[in-house]
Amino acid sequence: MTPTDLKKYIYEHSEIITILExxxxxNINDSNSKYISCxxxxxxxxxxxxxxxxxxxxxxxxxxxxKPNGYxxxxxxxxxxxxxxxxxxxxAVSWCHFILGLSNDKDNIKVNDYLSFYKxxxxxxxxxxxxxxxxxxxxxxxxxxxxxxxxxxxxxISQILINKYNxxxxxxxxxxxxxxxxxxxxxxxAGVVGRTIIKAFKELKIKKYMSMLDTEYHKKQNLxxxxxxxxxxxxxxxxxxxxxxxxxxxxxxxGFPYGVSVGCHDISSxxxxxxxxxxxxxxxxxxxxxxxxxIQDICRSMSVYRSVxxxxxxxxxxxxxxxxxxxxxxxxxxxxKNRIKWRE
Numbered sequence: 001m002t003p004t005d006l007k008k009y010i011y012e013h014s015e016i017i018t019i020l021e022x023x024x025x026x027n028i029n030d031s032n033s034k035y036i037s038c039x040x041x042x043x044x045x046x047x048x049x050x051x052x053x054x055x056x057x058x059x060x061x062x063x064x065x066x067k068p069n070g071y072x073x074x075x076x077x078x079x080x081x082x083x084x085x086x087x088x089x090x091x092a093v094s095w096c097h098f099i100l101g102l103s104n105d106k107d108n109i110k111v112n113d114y115l116s117f118y119k120x121x122x123x124x125x126x127x128x129x130x131x132x133x134x135x136x137x138x139x140x141x142x143x144x145x146x147x148x149x150x151x152x153x154x155x156x157i158s159q160i161l162i163n164k165y166n167x168x169x170x171x172x173x174x175x176x177x178x179x180x181x182x183x184x185x186x187x188x189x190a191g192v193v194g195r196t197i198i199k200a201f202k203e204l205k206i207k208k209y210m211s212m213l214d215t216e217y218h219k220k221q222n223l224x225x226x227x228x229x230x231x232x233x234x235x236x237x238x239x240x241x242x243x244x245x246x247x248x249x250x251x252x253x254x255g256f257p258y259g260v261s262v263g264c265h266d267i268s269s270x271x272x273x274x275x276x277x278x279x280x281x282x283x284x285x286x287x288x289x290x291x292x293x294x295i296q297d298i299c300r301s302m303s304v305y306r307s308v309x310x311x312x313x314x315x316x317x318x319x320x321x322x323x324x325x326x327x328x329x330x331x332x333x334x335x336x337k338n339r340i341k342w343r344e
Contacts, residue, residue, distance in 0.1 A: 191217025220268035
């Protein structure tokens with residue numbers, strides 16, 4: 001469910017009060033059919049915060065500034081969640097999904113209870129977990145024989161690129177293997193991600209993606225393929241940020257060997273610093289179903305330091321869940337050429 005769909009759901013199912021109660025807002029009053037008013041948890045002004053009862057859920061906070069830095073549009077209830085929970089946009093969306101008992105498969109976030117999730121989004125973002133690295137011998141249990149899904153499903157037909165990114169296959173778990181090398185060292189393995197080839201993975205309750213290592217892989221402290229593509233990125237003055245590993249490989253196949261992957265549709269503070277340090281144009285090339293408002297927030301967070309642009313399919317060339325590279329070279333080239341320069 002996208003953020004736009006989420007807001008529509010909250011409105012149509014009259015869940016505004018549920019969100020406000022879980023945030024700890026006080027003096028909640030829904031006597032006015034046009035909006036719901038309340039006070040901040042530590043305040044007594046019953047009209048300090050107003051949420052309009054429409055599908056946009058426009059939210060006005062008169063005693064606090066709930067606008068993210070640089071945000072110039074009207075705030076909504078998700079921004080209120082961001083402010084109250086001190087979290088980023090995607091975490092606020094996931095929190096709402098959890099509170100309302102909705103599926104949020106796109107984020108692939110699972111929590112056991114509200115308290116554990118609440119603690120998770122309140123962690124100090126400056127605290128990095130220790131990442132354990134392995135040498136390439138950790139990959140010896142996998143085969144270099146490419147699986148047919150790389151061709152049939154992903155459209156990756158270049159054996160040279162399969163070798164470059166060391167894409168492998170695990171017969172035991174029936175997964176295509178994507179080794180994640182340390183962002184600045186092609187001899188160290190930070191993580192090994194396996195994608196199932198089983199078509200009925202949802203019905204069988206099998207994870208589509210999973211870590212193949214016993215130790216935790218902190219993917220938010222890495223950028224997939226930066227170790228391989230940094231030279232090209234520096235030469236071209238462009239880094240393209242995709243969600244998935246296969247998008248990086250397909251872009252390379254099309255003659256764009258300057259992509260990286262973040263493994264989701266969000267960019268962590270660590271990844272943001274890495275991207276900024278490259279001193280290039282940053283192009284956000286997330287899947288089509290990622291909410292435009294979220295893309296704007298990501299662009300805004302880096303635009304002070306670097307030129308930022310993003311790819312948006314306004315021509316209906318992609319299916320809902322497609323990556324910009326999924327419909328072939330010509331459409332990718334068109335979308336890339338017509339990328340949108342982000343401006344305040």
